[in-house]
Amino acid sequence: FNRRALFTDTSAEYVIPEEPACFSEVTIRFRTARNNVDRVFLVCGGQKHLMVRVESKNDFDYYAYVMRLDDQKVSYYFEVQTGRITGIFDMRGLVQEVNEYYDFIIIPGFHTPDWAKGAVMYQIYTDRFCNGDSSNDVLTNEYCYIGEPVHRVEDWGRYPAQMDVREFYGGDLQGVLDKMDYLQDLGVEVIYFNPLFVSPSNHKYDIQDYDYIDPHIGKIVSDEGDLLPDGQRENRFASRYIDRVTNKANLEASNELFAQVVAEAHRRGMRVILDGVFNHCGSFNKWMDRERIYENAEGYDRGAYVSADSPYRNYFDFHNQAAWPYNNSYDGWWGHDTLPKLNYEGSQELMDCVLHVAKKWVSPPYNVDGWRLDVAADLGHSQEFNHHFWQEFRKAVKEANPEAIILAEHYGNTRDWLQGNEWDTVMNYDAFMEPVTWFLTGMEKHSDDYREDLLGNSESFWGAMRHHTSSFSMPSWQVAMNELSNHDHSRFLTRTNHKVGRTNTLGPQAAEQGINKAVFREGVVIQMTWTGAPTIYYGDEAGVCGFTDPDNRRTYPWGHEDQVLLAFHKDIIRLRRENEELRIGSLKMLENDYNFISYGRFNRKGQCAILINNNYHPITKEIHVWEIGTPKTGKMKVILQSRDDGYCMEGAEYEIRAGKVLIEM
Ligand code: ARE
Ligand code: CA
Structure with a gap:
């Protein structure tokens, strides 16, 4: 039989309805070439169901089977028969042997937010994006261990050798409000x-107070603290910062400003996702109070570090029960004592409190559209409890805001959490950032290794993509966060120079030397034409470079953007938004070669072929575009072409002959 014609996936045209409810009926479809096969079976739970040919259109036949669902996940594959030949078809395509790991899956009742499906996202590291209000700036070293604070904010655009966690550039929410037009214009x-x-750091993964936006990125109306005055405080820290973040008026004003930011985004049809750090808090948190900020303050209970009688004692797991006062026998995330691990198993009160926080921010007056969850698989002391926590978390958040997204950070296999009752999706490292980076640059995402064997290796690219994508059901895949760069890894543009390191070891400008913008544009093309939610790390679109943390957190270069890259981003985002198939259509691999991949995004309304030639020389390829449903004769138009020296929006028209086009690129 014609193997290239065989196709199905779990998108809207092959699973109808797309997100079936529990105890409902679902129609599953399968495509073959016309009059080409004898029989198609759907194999599910050890049973073989004969599919019925229900439609013949253009060159294809469509077979269907109606399945009754209960409330359990179903997994299935297909068997295609012609004469004595039998083929198995699963998420890998046509294969010889069954492997349930690659079965198609449907999870009845599992719904992810429609607004996030294929949406273009933008990640903001607020201290570095835009300084819209200088009155809230943190003076560098202000919130520091005792010693002389250096009273200046870092110069925007200047990078000291050590970009310490307590060095601030002054970016804030007012800056984001000021740049809303920019973001909207970008798409x-x-x-x-x-x-x-x-939180006392610029990254704010060490949370001091879950109930308030930090006034240094929000709003400051007073420098007076609501705690004890300086002299009577027993902490080792400079005072102004603490005064500012414990002043109720500042905290209220900051929350109000944040509510305005979300409302403004919503007014423009945009959504907002917050980072939720629930595995650990910060050692400055009043629950721990390792820095003894709240120790004698009126209205505050004593922190767990300070006293065995602390009401928060069980919020943490202390190994030494005889070490009070000043008990430091707790676990920190990856050994960081500034990030004390939270002990949910030991305290229902803590659990209630965090679930309350989770609900609070997705509810009025804030109305945030979801959470990105930090180190989500680390949470709790056992896997069993971890799953229990995320099930409770999902219930709480979805009850408060059914259209809120639950997007977890996790490296490695994500399957166990994507069964419909925990996370909606993940930051897509394995089935996006990693293979794209290898294939185009030879670098691993954290740029620790140069892998010549993976550079240009289309087989490895598809192998990795297929393997890891099989962990997603369609509702999860369509909202997966597909990034080329972020705050934990080197920037993609820098990876194109094949250098490994940090600025302070390689010298200034090392992150810029030898970069290849054409390769970066290839990455962006894949990102903007792949299934999921393409997510731009602020500044990537403007040509910002940087090695891994902390060099990847440079300031956005207002007024010094790479205008060509910026225009390129706008154009390709516009194409994505104009062509529905790029957002939610099926994805099918086409031809491949060394340093060359091609694939189609398609549905019945539109077909788009994406060809990536990562060679330095032009090549000519014959692409079977009929496989993605184009007519057998007609024309295909180039809508964007990127070359070594730049890109253009319109190019040649190609003749489709017998369903194929011969393309030179
Ligand atoms: C500090 C140092 C870093 C150092 C890190 C770990 O600055 O150079 O690598 O400690 O010891 C936040 C800050 C970081 C800070 C950290 C601790 O943003 O600047 O880093 O707090 O103070 C792994 C985890 C992954 C984690 C990354 C950082 O698996 O979950 O490391 N990501 C989240 C956030 C971070 C945040 C935290 C966790 C802590 O996104 O921003 O850090 O709340 C490979 C491995 C991954 C590894 C990855 C990156 O790909 O497979 O497991 O991720 O490299 O190192
Ligand atoms: Ca500021």
């Missing part, structure tokens, strides 16, 4: 903020 549909809650 951004969702803003994802790195953590914003009160």
